[in-house]
Amino acid sequence: MIAGLTPDEQPLQDLGWFPFPATDSGDGEPGAFMGGVDGYSCFVEAPPECAQFLNFFMQTEYQENYAEAFVTLPANKEAQGVVTDPALQSVLEAYNEAPYVSVWLDTLYGQNVGNALNAGVVEMLAGDGDPQSIVEAVDAAAAME
Incomplete structure (x- = not known):
């Protein structure tokens, strides 16, 4: 998907991923995906x-x-x-x-909340939002359900 967003439509050479850091007080299990x-x-x-x-x-x-x-x-x-x-x-x-x-969270949360989450992340990555605006958009979408 990223390749389609680049000028030459090629994947970014430094594209990778990392696991979310585990915390002592966190639920879940290390290695969960x-x-x-x-x-x-x-x-x-x-x-x-x-x-x-x-x-x-x-x-x-x-x-x-x-x-x-x-x-x-x-x-x-x-x-x-x-x-x-x-x-x-x-x-x-x-x-x-x-x-x-x-x-994925957008799937887990359902269409309204998931779309708000996705749109908020895109806006932040485009420089038009911040983490707080994502939280506010998700809260607003959840309140409508």
């Missing part, structure tokens, strides 16, 4: 075609194609060999060793 590539699901009342599609889509061949086309991580562990980007390989290594994975 936040992400969104580890699964898909169907609504309990979905037609059988939903499960059929997921079974199709999760096949190694299609997961490899998906990961290559979108320069991302496949959900199928057997397809992970196609990941060649060094930044993604580092993420994948930590992801595979994580004791558990929680979905």
Whole structure:
């Protein structure tokens, strides 16, 4: 995604990631991961075609194609060999060793709060906001629910 935002549409050479620092008083478990590539699901009342599609889509061949086309991580562990980007390989290594994975906060919080969170972060990164404005936007969105 970052590559699409750069002038030459190439990934940043120094792009990487780091784990959130653990604290003695923090909940959770060191090594826990936040992400969104580890699964898909169907609504309990979905037609059988939903499960059929997921079974199709999760096949190694299609997961490899998906990961290559979108320069991302496949959900199928057997397809992970196609990941060649060094930044993604580092993420994948930590992801595979994580004791558990929680979905991204914007997903966890739902559409209203999640959109407010995302917009606030983008504004801050663009120089038009700050951490407090993110908190205020998220609080305002949560109050509307």
